[in-house]
Amino acid sequence: MLAASTIPSIHYNTKLPYIHHLVLNTTSEPRTRKPAAAVSSFRYNYNNHHHGLFFFKPHTYAVGTVRARAGNDDGASDAIPQQSSSVDIKEISSSSSTFGDSYVALFVQMLGLDYDPLDREQAVEALWKYSLGGKKCIDYIMQFSGCINLTVNLLRSESSAACEAAAGLLRSISSINVYRDLVAECGAIEEITGLLTRPSLTSEVKGQSMCTLWNLSVDKKHRLKIANTDILPLLIKSLEDENMKVKEAAGGVLANLALSKSNHNILVEAGVIPKLAMLLKANVEGSKVIRKEARNALIELAKDDYYRILIIEEGLVPVPMVGADAYKSFRPELHSWPSLPDGTEIERTSQGPSKFGANELLLGLNVSDKNANIDEAKMNAMVGRSRQHFLVRIGAIESEDGRKPQSEFPIDRQLTLLPWIDGVARLVLILGLEDERAIARAAESIADISINEHMRMLFKEAGAIKYLVQLLDHSSDAVRLATTHALERLSVSRGVCQIMEAEGVVHPLVNTLKNLDISESLMEKTLDILGRILDPSKEMKSKFYDIPVNGSEKGLDAAESLDPSIELTGNVIEAAISETTTSYGKVLDSVFIGRMIGIMKTSYPDLQRKAASILEFITIIDPSMDTIISADIESGLDAIFQQKALEDTDSDIEGLQPEKYALDIEEASLAISAGARLLTKLLDSKQFCQTINSTHFIKLLRKILKSNVPLHYKDWVAACLVKLSCLSGPDQDFENPINMEVTLYEAIPRLIEQIKSSSSEAREAAVIELNRIISEGVVDSTQAVASEGGIFPLVKLIEEGSNRAVEAGLAILYNLSMDSENHSAIIAAGAVPALRRIVLSQRPQWTRALRLLRNLPV
Template sequence: MRIPQFPILSPQHDATHTSPLSGTLAMLPALAAASPTLRTSRPVSRLRRNHRHHHGVHLHLHHRFPSLAADGGGRGRFLLVGTCAASDGSAGQDVGSPESMANSGSAYVGLFVRMLGLDNDAHDREHAICTLWHYSLGGQKCIDEIMQFPGCISLIISLLKSESARACEAAAGLLHNITSVKLYRDVAIESGAMEEIFSCIRKSTITPEIKEQCLCTIWNFSVDEKLRYKLLGSDMLIPIVRFLDDEDIKVKEVAASITSYLTLSHSYHGALVEAGVIPKLVHLLQTKDNDYKIIRKEARSSLVELSTDDSYHALIVDQGLVRIPLVGSSAYKAFRPQPHSWPSFPDGSEIQRSSRPSKYGATELLLGLILNEKKAEPDEAKINAMIGRSNQQFLARVGAIEFDYEGKEQSGSQRNDHHTILPWIDGVARLVLIIGLQDVSAIAKAAHAIGDASVNEHMRTSFMEAGAVKSLLQLLMHNDVPVREASAYALEKLSGSSKVCEKIRVEDGRELLVNVLKDSDTPVEQLEKTIHVLSRILDMEPNYYASTGSEDIVDDEKCSQVVAIQSLTLMSSHA
């Protein structure tokens, strides 16, 4: 009978190497037919990623082999089938199905495990590890058959030191598949797999393929919360963060996934930030390439988790991103854009009319044609506010501003699924839009988020230009207590800017704030924040009146307000 040759055998070695064990490699057609080539280029992003709490086998086990797909039972099924040629040249039995693989392949697993022994020829060990790597793609049943032989994990780990890049990659790939099964993860750790993977990935001569498989194994370790501390104690965080800039997109994607898991443990946040992870994640999130879809998702998840720490949230805001609460698409159904007879800026100020309007109505339609005079040109802040408002209102009108499944793709995990991250232009406009809705819960969340994002002068003035000040002042008299308290918190943070204080004064906010103080039903927390806002406004008003040349600097009403505020401040300090 003619024995067919399969691509799992190296042609170079077949021609020159005549070890007694070499001929045995051709006795396993099912393994060879399982995957016609050893190398594929399919990245991690093309497969299901909801693997964090799957039963037994995580679905990213087969991320580099499109011929495999995992079913609900943890086993794999082959989409490619192979045939073994008969002696007469006709097609023989199909050996690519799960049944044929289980029946004919498992009988040879022990032979190939023995071929991994240190006393065997290096070429035979290479062929054996590559064959077992392919066989492990069959799912948990195939992995169980490999792991039933005592000591096989140690033999696999030893091949990470092989001088053959092919053998090293296959060993890392097989470890990646084995550690995808929670049952064998601890066995691999006890056998020193993590240390050897770390040692392998630090090699300067490592290929992108080996690097990818090593990172996938680390990825499996990072899924287990109790194993994450080993990563922190191994000085591997800096290399992992560095791989976010790797030239190979598959390596970059796995590194982003590892980072996403590590941010689930708050004890890692400080070390990750010190390693410079925030600027790298922001850069990945802002990359528009279609191949970066999964990378952007992982980067966003990581940044949301990091933003739960106030100090790190401020760093993220400084990078131009804003954390946005997810309030559900149903909350936006009440959105109704305000009609305008003449367009206005988001802060409420009107656009100056031209002295020569078009009789055909083009003036209102093409505002750019009338902004010829220098004094009529809007500044950059107003332009950004208009862009953001237009984007978010359009999305709200067409029902695409937020989907119910947004942030819930990882349900059942520890992932924070209540927030997302947006660029500041869209984020500011989104929050201002939400505080204009009717859902009290959504309003309170957005108002609180405005306060959290008001960490610098740029953000404070951006919210002011977007129209947040006027809306927040109106919400101070809302009938819902959490809404009033959140609005007072946002105004307190915004009032750190003298421009915002001036805007509050122009909007008659001083009188409104005083009325809040006079209200006996005002909660203590809102009362304290209102006092802080009023104090800042009154501190800047003498300078304002002096600059305008007004002789009536302090009237009786203002004196009474100052006395009232000072008294309330003393009372709150002694409370």
Template sequence: MASSGVAPPSISNPKLPSAAAASAASRESRRTTSSSERGLAAPPALHPQLRPRSLRARASASGDGGEEGGASAEARTKSEFETPNRNVSSGEGYVGLFVRMLGLDNDSLDREQAIITLWKYSQGGKSCIDGIMQYSGCINLVISLLKSDSCATCEAAAGLLRTVSSVNLYRDILSDSGAIEEISSLLCRSPLTSEVKEQSLCTLWNLSIDEKLRVKLVNNEFLPVLVKFLDDEDIKVKEAAGGILANLSLSPCCHSLLVENGVIQKLADILKRNVEDSKVLRKEAKTTLLELAKDVYYRISIMEEGLIRVPIIGASAYKSFRSPSHSWPSLPDGTELQRSSRPSRYGATELLLGLNVREKNSSLEEAKMNAIVGRSQQQFLARIGAIELEDVSKSTTTPSLNQQYTILPWVDGVARLVLILGLEDVSAITRAASAIADASINEHMRNAFKEAGAIKPLVQLLGHDNESLQEAAANALERLCVSHEICQTIELEGVLSPLATILKNANTSKKLLEKAVGILFQIFDLGKDMKRKNGNQVINGSSGKLYATSNSKQNGILKTVDGISLSEVAERKNIIDSSIISLLINMLRTSPPTWQVKAASILEYIAASESHATMISASDIEAGLDDVLQQASSGGTEDNIDDQFELDPVRAEEIGLAIAAAARLLTKLLNLEQFRNKIDSARFILLLRNILKSDIPLHSKNWVAACLVKLESLAHSEIKLEKPVDMEVTIYETIPRLLEQMEKSFSLDNREAAAIELNRVVSRGGVECTRAVANAGGIFSLVKLLEEGTGEALEATLAVLYNLGMDSENHSAMIAAGAVPLLKRIVRSEGPYWTRALNLLRCLPT
């Protein structure tokens, strides 16, 4: 069933104007009929002086122009235009006369009079429209008038099509007759009067109600013109354009074209205007954006324009809102603003001060001022019961209310969502928390929620007995945790304790468990901790001082050397026990790669503590690491490269991140002698070697190579290796990394440094390294550097290419890369390295 759209406002239904009045008025203004109007039931006789020119010509030709001759001519004319159906009323015959006058063989002025009269007549209601539509070919004649040079004719033709399109039965007829294409072509013409644009757009508005006709409206030529009408000076034109867009947005197939033509930006500007605009236009803009917001990517684009999708929860839900009487504007941390008078018990004083906070407190940050303004407005609306004025309270029990949303500017939207978090309705709070998670798309929005006071209630909701609400709150906190500063604020609000409770509960759902681990991963993220260390770096798994005992006092707060307060360190230690460690290890063994990354990173963090590292070593950690590392390895022998899995790029990236996290954890645990004595070092060396040969991304292989070198250095006395580990690291990690740097780096200095390092590697590694360079496609990058490089980098590049030139299989690639003309240029220049270039040139078949 076709989805129904929104119809334009209905036209008033005046009675049929007399034909004489219509004829005379159209000659005078060509736009409107006389103010005298009569009904259709008994249409008056046409006066000889007011009849259309073609009828007067016939009358004068048949007599002397007297009364008798005129009556006779009129009778003959009526007989000629009489319809075949003798049972029709005289009014229907009268309509037929004007339909005939639309013919292409009639004078343009008569056609204009006829279309204006029929347009006014069609406004009498469905019966009048039916009377017009009974004449076959009438619509085709009307559509042909859209090409007229007369604005009055175009307006009347479009107006008649508008009234006809208001009847469901006739929309397909209009579409099949080409009305959409002709109106679209008309609207692309310039200039047009506001009346023509209004009638034309309203016709398309009616037609866009039908879902199958919307596809015809969306084309690359008309849609940009339609969007431009949103900037028209006439409000009716803007409303009609907005109505069409609102109906088009009801079809998901139209969304991409609407977004590509800048609809989001235009409609967002309409909703963000402070001046009072047309309510119809604002409603249409909101409808369109809400439909587009159903797609997560378009929702992000809408939020980037400064709007937020806020759930409609019903006016009754706000009745539970309670705020202290005589309250005063304050900051989210509880700091009150300076009082100068007694506040109002209804919150009016708070509202006024909140609205003027920018003038009175210029020293406050912009985010804090916006938080006060938004909170003052939303709390005042809640106090007086003005939130969600639309009557949704009657439908609070219907499922449809749970799907309703509105669009608000971000200042009001953030404050509204935080206000809902303090209500009693569990369903409303759950939807608000989910909306906060959706809106936390960038640092600006995350900071806005923090300043508005969303962190504390979200942390408290983690301890709620409703699991759906817990999941929504955890999802919001995980999205907010992306910000380093907000992550610290969340931890200071005491989030670790409820997280530990969730993780230790055996009945916790899988989704909530994932979100809880995600928050813990963000808090224990070593990358965020490095920001606290004022530039101190952690290198490839080396143990950090996350639990250091030395401290310093800064700004009155006792901190560790890593920038973490002693209370934070103590709480982090206390929440970790054997049950949580077992849970994380089980996630390594049974969960998808995204979960494995988080579990391995948390274990890597807590392994910095000797007690926790011992606890991890005593568990089944080696099995968990083995399962993660085997994802990119076939488990065959180290020489069996053909057995490696072929991974698609997305899968390879996910697995690569998990393996890198596992490699960092393994490197950290190798510091513990108890763990080294427990694991099968030979098996892990075999796994890591195979991973170096796999298709995982190069940045993940960096961690694998570092772990492999450390593992081999600790176990070399116990394990006899057929091939040295450092050679495999060079071939599968070092050389690809250097070639990638030469190919992708924008800095010439970086590319030259990579070439110098590559020359050192190749000179030490011999034939195997040379083959690795050729197999990785390094010849083209080296030849390119011949043209740009200088000094030591040029010498190193020539040296590597000379080693490659010793193998005749590389000659064709070197010639194809354009090495010959570049070498000849170096030789002719007789620079410092021209002899090296000459020797290489002699090796090539030139």
């Protein structure tokens, strides 16, 4: 007897005068067994008074839930799923004092392991239903030690009724904060896990068990135990259960588990995001409880940047809750001709206005394919805008069933999750309000959500670009920073970037950079946007003909109006450049150029690269370069070519922090490459060539060429160095050394890289070029080939390459074999078997192969 030693001796009245309020579960089918003596006496009296009993069997679970928060010590929790039944709980509570303490003790004793399973089942059902009377009833049950242990043991019963009643009693007890730890310590979580893993289980048992876990997961210390590999798949699978109550309980447990950041990785790996996201889709039916719990769980997961991306990819976007007062400033356009959200006006097909405005009201019902071609993205944007405007007009934009949302978090931290269509439209709507905090939060959300081309195009079609560009001139620093951040993320898309340019974004961005008091963060994001718009590497045709620039009518439409047989000539391109120069000439003035040069001199490499790229664009639209040359551009270039990362050769950062060192070298290399492109472009100006200190820059570039800058960044350095050497004149001593260094440190490594990884045609061209360089007798060229690891790819090439490639490769290897230090590397690369095959097969190159074999020590 597990509980016999812990429960005092019981003397009970055989007449049971107040038993008529006790709730028992009786069945119509008798069960054959031999009852214990005490139970037999009780049953005799119970049967004689059954006419006064009240029978019911509640199968209800979480009806109304509130977000759980652990740590309350005030008795009953305000954050747990509550049970309800058809019985009047007040009646049970009022009669509990007259129920008779001895009968509660009796039922606790009947939970003992030495009692018949049917007695134990009826006892736990009686205690469960008695516990529905409230905290006082639960407190009285908990006076008897061992009750929870015995109830937990009943979860192993083969009877579904016993398991349901045991789980229901544990659910009632765990709803009280002070008893929650005791329930967990008695092994309830482990037993419920085992119960839920049974192959066949009724919905009632599932619901009561999961609601118990829902209560226990309120406390942080129990969440890690619940979030294990055995039970998580069951909870996630229950989100698709046919029983809505089971779905609600599973969602509640998952929402509580998501409150602990340590569980986030476990939940995501178990696949919880797609299942929860599906419950929030507009076309999926579900109760308010499950939708609320799913939203709460996903909002917690969305606090992590990576998991937020996964949620967005599932079709949901986080949207800030800005409060109903913020929407009071919204003024919809009521009596205007309809237009698409991005500002595109719909063509008027009627000659005159309708008498009653029917044309405007029913515009979308009579659109022929000849007059309009609205794609799916535009239609979704129109639907989303209509929905959100309607919610604002009726005052239900952030309300549910007319009730304003209640939350423990302040309004500036509240979020909700909406489907793409509604979420994007809501954020664009907020951009048009007057509340500064609301605008800033919406712009930051747009920046966070713009994770891929699909999302960026959604915001473009929804008309966000126009609002964001206008907000760049806002008086609030927070709004300007958030807006710039949003535009920076959106500008990754070339199509969106072109729309920004058409909306006139360049002027406010340039004005922002002219301000010396802006923060470094704002300056960096502004340079990012400008660098993508004023990109000198864009093809000339796409730059000036893909879209209208600055509101002009020039574009593909204009080009298509010409005779299709006429190709775009240099004159047309020059006209386009002239128009852009006129447009930007007043903005990209000496003040702005001076600011860019100042950034090149004082900022870190990433900003130096962006500033140099923008200045290179200015050299394209202003070929005279007078303004740049007069602004002391040499000092900016000098700062770019003297990167600190290349000078710190004596520090231990490469060994101690290799990742940081590699990142520093990468950023410095990008800045140097941009500076070399700019200098190469400036050397086209005779005026600049007359003023530049070519000797100084030749020394800087030669040093960079010999450094550990990645090879693919040295091409512009080599080109600039060659151009400088040509301008330096015949009296300079740098001409021959420069040619040799460019060959050793740029040309040979580049050709070897092509031999290693390029296509067969490129490999053939590279090995022929390399053979030409070596045959010309460039000093140390063979040593450069060996030190760059060229022997192994050359041996592989003579086995697989074309006849011309094999012949050139054999010539290079022969020259390398003249140095005995290379013999071991040539043999290790497998050259001997390859050469013998060439000789024995008497291929056209067999004589060269034989001479090479004779040079090797074999």
